[in-house]
Amino acid sequence: MSTALVLLTIGLALFVAGSWVALNIRGAAASLERRAAANAELAMHARGELGPPRRVASAGFYRFIGTVIALCGIVFTLGGLLESL
Incomplete structure (x- = not known):
């Protein structure tokens, strides 16, 4: 398998996944925020702490x-295109 094909595949996958979260399509960033809060709460309960969980990351952080990641995907894609020339 050529290097160009690998770079193009990885680059396009990174671009799609990153832009999906960056543009908050179908609430992806908000879902990640809720999941992080739920995991933090479960970890606190496992340790025996019953207070409110601390905030791990906001939806804005996940969008950033x-x-x-989307910009890295563009770089990989351009690298794959240049490799194929």
């Missing part, structure tokens, strides 16, 4: 990370 999604933007970074």
Whole structure:
């Protein structure tokens, strides 16, 4: 399998996944925020702490990370296109 094909595949997958979260399509970033809060609450209950869980990350943080991943996907895709020339 050529390097260009691998870079194009990984780049497009990163771009789609990152932009899905960055643009908050179908509430992806909000879902990640709720999931992190639920996991933090479960971890606190497992330790025996019954107080409110601390906030791990906001939806804005997940959207920022999604933007970074989408930009990395563009770089990988361009690298794959340049490799195929």
